[in-house]
Amino acid sequence: MIRLLSVVGARPNFMKIAPLVEELKKFPEIEHCLVHSGQHYDELLSGNFFTDLGLPRPDVNLQIGSSSHAVQTGEIMKGLEPVLLDYKPQMVLVVGDVNSTIAAALTAVKLGIEVAHVEAGLRSFDMAMPEEINRKLTDAISHLLFVTEQSGVDNLKHEGVQAERIFLVGNLMIDSLLKHRELSRNAPIRDRLNLRENGRCRPYGVLTLHRPSNVDDRETLRGILGAVKTLAADLPIFFPIHPRTRKNIERFGLEGYLSDTGTPKVGVVPLQPLGYVDFLSLNDHARLVLTDSGGIQEETTVLGVPCLTLRENTERPATVEHGSNQVVGVDPNRILSAAKSILQKAPHPFPVPPLWDGKAAPRIVAILREHLHGR
Secondary structure: OOOEEEEEEEEHHHHHHHHEEEEEOOOOOEEEEEOOOOOOHHHOOOOOHHHHHHOOOOOEEEEOOOHHHHHHHHHHHHHHHHHHHOOOOOOOEEEOOOOOHHHHHHHHOOOOEEEEEEOOOOOOOOOOOHHHHHHHHHHOOOOOOEEOOOHHHHHHHHHHOHHHEEEEEOHHHHHHHHHHHHHHHHHHHHHOOOEEEEEEOOOEEEEEEOOOHHHHHHHHHHHHHHHHHHHHHOOEEEEEEHHHHHHHHHHHOHHHHHOOOOOOOEEEEEOOOOOHHHHHHHHHHHOOEEEEEEHHHHHHHOOOOOOOOOOOOOOOOOOHHOOOOEEEOOOOHHHHHHHHHHOOOOOOOOOOOOOOOOOOHHHHHHHHHHHHOOO
């Protein structure tokens, strides 16, 4: 019997772990324990994603909640250690780049348990990003490194990682997307937002913001919202608002950049955080997406939807190389210029990065089985 334990903590982790959980069920010799750190504890950010993705409720929920980076990381380590000592897995799987990722990896290796990092090797080369610190440290202590794109392989080799530990397997986010895309096409979200007109869907955009560098500074957040409001004079921009972002909009007195409640035909339209299927449906039919999320850069690449990344860098260069994503930063003029250029052109398809074909989970599980059976 092989015992695996996976740790998730935030919305993007759930999308990455769901295909793996499903694939692992095919092998009776594998026993799998799913641990939720509770880093994202809000039902809108956590609970409905488990439902939408068909994930079983976690075997263990540490219920850590929000705090500073140091306190949250430490609390996850303290909560996870007795779970690992009791369950005794041969390997711990961690995904992505959140505090739960590095906390779980550190706890495991200090107990002599091997770690596999899913989504390894991505680099923004910006050490001011907490996620960049988490990525680099997790990769440094992981035994198996599962990579989504060629840049990740190149980065790890440059950092001195042995080639036999690096596996280019594709993208679990895209496994989830392709599985749920057909279902999302019938989601009621566009009807709820009154987007159908004469049997067709009216043009609209989508905005997401959650990174501290964008939402914790009043002038940066004001500049982004001002640019998007100008753009939204011609088409509605729907804005599912992260709780942290909503709190700061209110704290900074920036509510005037948002439209009134309802579903107006123009303006920046605030929404509650959406479930996975509704959000996928909204993005899939959008004319343009503006975001500071790494995962959304990847999803829009496969959906063929133009994406503007509201950051000065990206750790996912494949999304730029294949043409769907542009990194425009937070300067309002750059945002507006790039958005207007996109909207003036007819939509067109984009190529998809290699191995983003919905089969990353089988590749990962095959490698895990070979590795653990061979021990």
